[in-house]
Amino acid sequence: MTSLFERVENNAKMPKAAFNEIASELRLRMVQMQQSLRHADFPVIVVFAGVDGAGKSESVQLLNEWMDPRWIVTRAYGKPSEEEAERPEFWRYWRDLPAKGQFGLYLSAWYSDPLIDKVYKRIGQKKLDARLAHISKFEQTLADDGALILKFWMHLNKKEQRKWLRKLENDPHQHWRITAHDWKNWKRYDRFIETAEHIIEQTDCTGAPWRLVDAADPPFRAYTVLTTIEQAVTERIAADKRKRKPRRIRKRSKPLDSSVLTRLDLSQTVSRADYGPRLKEQRARLHSLYRRAKAQDLSVILAFEGWDAAGKGGAIRRLTAALDARDYQVVPIAAPTDEERAHHYLWRFWRRVSRAGRFTIFDRSWYGRLLVEKVEQLIDAATYERSFDEIVEFEDQISEHGILLLKFWLHIDKDEQAARFEKRKATPYKRWKLTDEDWRNREKWDEYERCVDEMVRRTSTENSPWTLVEANDKRHARLKVIETLCERLEERLK
Amino acid sequence: MTSLFERVENNAKMPKAAFNEIASELRLRMVQMQQSLRHADFPVIVVFAGVDGAGKSESVQLLNEWMDPRWIVTRAYGKPSEEEAERPEFWRYWRDLPAKGQFGLYLSAWYSDPLIDKVYKRIGQKKLDARLAHISKFEQTLADDGALILKFWMHLNKKEQRKWLRKLENDPHQHWRITAHDWKNWKRYDRFIETAEHIIEQTDCTGAPWRLVDAADPPFRAYTVLTTIEQAVTERIAADKRKRKPRRIRKRSKPLDSSVLTRLDLSQTVSRADYGPRLKEQRARLHSLYRRAKAQDLSVILAFEGWDAAGKGGAIRRLTAALDARDYQVVPIAAPTDEERAHHYLWRFWRRVSRAGRFTIFDRSWYGRLLVEKVEQLIDAATYERSFDEIVEFEDQISEHGILLLKFWLHIDKDEQAARFEKRKATPYKRWKLTDEDWRNREKWDEYERCVDEMVRRTSTENSPWTLVEANDKRHARLKVIETLCERLEERLK
Numbered sequence A, B: 001m002t003s004l005f006e007r008v009e010n011n012a013k014m015p016k017a018a019f020n021e022i023a024s025e026l027r028l029r030m031v032q033m034q035q036s037l038r039h040a041d042f043p044v045i046v047v048f049a050g051v052d053g054a055g056k057s058e059s060v061q062l063l064n065e066w067m068d069p070r071w072i073v074t075r076a077y078g079k080p081s082e083e084e085a086e087r088p089e090f091w092r093y094w095r096d097l098p099a100k101g102q103f104g105l106y107l108s109a110w111y112s113d114p115l116i117d118k119v120y121k122r123i124g125q126k127k128l129d130a131r132l133a134h135i136s137k138f139e140q141t142l143a144d145d146g147a148l149i150l151k152f153w154m155h156l157n158k159k160e161q162r163k164w165l166r167k168l169e170n171d172p173h174q175h176w177r178i179t180a181h182d183w184k185n186w187k188r189y190d191r192f193i194e195t196a197e198h199i200i201e202q203t204d205c206t207g208a209p210w211r212l213v214d215a216a217d218p219p220f221r222a223y224t225v226l227t228t229i230e231q232a233v234t235e236r237i238a239a240d241k242r243k244r245k246p247r248r249i250r251k252r253s254k255p256l257d258s259s260v261l262t263r264l265d266l267s268q269t270v271s272r273a274d275y276g277p278r279l280k281e282q283r284a285r286l287h288s289l290y291r292r293a294k295a296q297d298l299s300v301i302l303a304f305e306g307w308d309a310a311g312k313g314g315a316i317r318r319l320t321a322a323l324d325a326r327d328y329q330v331v332p333i334a335a336p337t338d339e340e341r342a343h344h345y346l347w348r349f350w351r352r353v354s355r356a357g358r359f360t361i362f363d364r365s366w367y368g369r370l371l372v373e374k375v376e377q378l379i380d381a382a383t384y385e386r387s388f389d390e391i392v393e394f395e396d397q398i399s400e401h402g403i404l405l406l407k408f409w410l411h412i413d414k415d416e417q418a419a420r421f422e423k424r425k426a427t428p429y430k431r432w433k434l435t436d437e438d439w440r441n442r443e444k445w446d447e448y449e450r451c452v453d454e455m456v457r458r459t460s461t462e463n464s465p466w467t468l469v470e471a472n473d474k475r476h477a478r479l480k481v482i483e484t485l486c487e488r489l490e491e492r493l494k
Helices: A016-038 A056-066 A091-095 A109-119 A125-144 A158-169 A180-187 A189-202 A218-242 A272-295 A312-320 A366-370 A381-400 A414-426 A428-433 A436-443 A445-459 A474-493 B016-038 B056-066 B091-095 B109-119 B125-144 B158-170 B180-187 B189-202 B218-242 B272-295 B312-320 B366-370 B381-400 B414-426 B428-433 B436-443 B445-459 B474-493
Strands: A044-050 A072-076 A103-107 A148-155 A210-214 A300-306 A328-332 A359-363 A404-411 A466-470 B044-050 B072-076 B103-107 B148-155 B210-214 B300-306 B328-332 B359-363 B404-411 B466-470
Touching: A016 A056, A016 A218, A016 B428, A044 A056, A044 A109, A044 A218, A056 A072, A056 A103, A056 A148, A056 A218, A056 B312, A103 A109, A109 A125, A109 A189, A125 A148, A125 A189, A125 A381, A148 A218, A158 A180, A158 A189, A180 A189, A210 A218, A272 A312, A272 A474, A300 A312, A300 A366, A300 A474, A312 A328, A312 A359, A312 A404, A312 A474, A312 B056, A366 A381, A366 A445, A381 A404, A381 A445, A404 A445, A404 A474, A414 A428, A414 A436, A428 B016, A436 A445, A445 A466, A466 A474, B016 B056, B016 B218, B044 B056, B044 B109, B044 B218, B056 B072, B056 B103, B056 B148, B056 B218, B103 B109, B109 B125, B109 B189, B125 B148, B125 B189, B125 B381, B148 B218, B158 B180, B158 B189, B180 B189, B210 B218, B272 B312, B272 B474, B300 B312, B300 B366, B300 B474, B312 B328, B312 B359, B312 B404, B312 B474, B366 B381, B366 B445, B381 B404, B381 B445, B404 B445, B404 B474, B414 B428, B414 B436, B436 B445, B445 B466, B466 B474
Parallel strands: A044 A103, A044 A148, A072 A103, A148 A210, A300 A359, A300 A404, A328 A359, A404 A466, B044 B103, B044 B148, B072 B103, B148 B210, B300 B359, B300 B404, B328 B359, B404 B466
Antiparallel strands: none
């Protein structure tokens, strides 16, 4: 028995009658809290972890009974399905996140596997810590976005757990709840607690603190959980109301030093005569690589960014011509839908990550966060700063899962863009592509360029460096994109 | 060679220069059409089927190039994934349907398997026809909801297909596109055409007619496809504008004959003393059945309907207490989200069908269509009529896939409802459950009762009959729900 949990065992008891007496008033407060939450700008994520018999499910049932289940998402997770296993570990958790104004109740969830795997010695300390680091980042990302995260560790000591196991076993109608596996877990109680303590220490942070609950006395346990949730949500709603919107400070434009973009040689061209044969050749090369990738269940994610009219769509179409339509999806990123807006900005990219052996091609991507959202001042400076880490973590999880991630910036200069805009204007069927926004964006060229420079420098990681593509000549750009993809595939498949 | 396709082979040719000449004007029309579509109240579903080499992918690529891919969903399907195979066959097609104002482009899609399976003699005529019947109903359902469905059968004769195969094979950069499998298909050309003709005949209907395209000449083929789509969409938008909203006719209330509901004996009760032990016993019974169901990958879908305050939530909670939280989800049905509203009304139920071995519990369901939507006159009489068939087809697909479907109507009388409303009003923490709408609904009791009666009579099928639950006594109701579920599970698992 370690000190962390000893401190929790305070033998607090609440007679059932006392609980019943305050129940109706507490229940009313819960209901009112939920109603206010519906109009609030954040989701509430509640995680119940801890030992079996400590009332995790009972707490979830109670919350569903006392509040309106229409605005509650309840989730427990078993072994990943085939589709889940084909994506990074956190894909299914991202998919199930509650929208703003709603509750998400989670039974063990992302804490379950690390704990069990460590207790049963399937992983060592180092692997455990690596997984806990992902958990911390995941929770921090959500908390930074405004999510209120409440984590309850439900505690019973070894004797109490045995008492609970025996009681159920002796009940003719409940003994089905106890299996040999439960006793197997119980025998590892000490190791369980030791690991739990480590997990709690490693994942306890301001944005997502742990609350240890002494679960020996069910009424007291229920009271603790309910009042903690009620208070935390109510306080947060009140705090949000008090808080004024952060003042946006318009930064003075700094002179543009030599950015990574200025170093690109935009004069590179490919002649029309060379282009046809080379494209065909590269396409055949890509096709055979893609078949090998598919056979090995290698997934590929491509993110395309670039100036308006830089030729992203054209480059993507030249590339997909080598792929079977069943094996790729192009995801054009425009304004988010209502459902997407009600979640963390990365949610809509997570939900698009495709299955093993497929290509997911983003025509614009999560980098909008560091480009348009920054330039248009849709986010404040702190959010902008934080987004670098969030994106790198997102991409790390993708890479660690074995997915090949490529990022392309298609670069043209300002004159070339002007020429293309004029051409679009003059071509009736292309005019729709040109919007007032394109002209407005053009006026902010220097600002964008600074952002691109920062983006490329701070998000080029070993696993997923940026590829800068000189795109003044479309033929050169298209070939470079396919060739780069082929090279990266060859590296991975050898 | 059969007559149907012979009629198509008209040797029409379009010189490439002629196509290029009209291309820019046609492209402009396509773009304008797509822009108008965005504000229209229907989706466009385009299916390309036919022989290999007839330009199915090329057509899809061209449409994606000429129009804005942000409002186009393109889908091709391979072998079902594990998650897809665990749901009824059409689950994945429902999931991918385009929203209103958007294009969905499908490569073979639901036509692929029936055709191939028949050609390779994996299924006989009878199975083929059963699958075609599902396809027809699927398309009819979408068409009735307003979807514009265009189906192109791309045709090449045997000689032309061989020519195409050889040409690609001899091209050093393209020979990867041709495999032994393609030649295997070609050898079965006649059987292929024969089956195709049958499929076309069986699935050709007003709402989703086939258009046969002679694909021998690529420019002519492209021209045919593009102009057909452009015209059909433009005409449809114009027709919608002309069409006035159908006048809603308020039906006179007919006197209520003895409905199925009046025959229920609402005086049945279970004493408090009996209830506890019986509930425990039934819960243990359900638990052991659920474990067996899970082991056999049997999925269960439960739909709960009933009067306001009839006790649906309570009955559901008593039942889920016997299940592991990982294995069930409760889906409370309230107003649809924006994304849901932009699809067919069944879409949001399709997307919730859960994996093999799980329970999906709908707290209110697709029957809202025949109840609140009818009473509140949100749908017209024709839509109401049609919805019976759509729902029965939906449930048939669920049952045919082997999922156990149960439907409960929780029935209380008007006095009992009044008493419960008053009690809710008097209990602070329950007051939120009671809305003005509940009182308004109550005024329409007779109208609702007529709808319930019709619903129960017309949607009680052999596979999924309604279970009417006398719910004036909550204890009786809860037990009957669990007992019914246990009986149905025992039937299935024996």
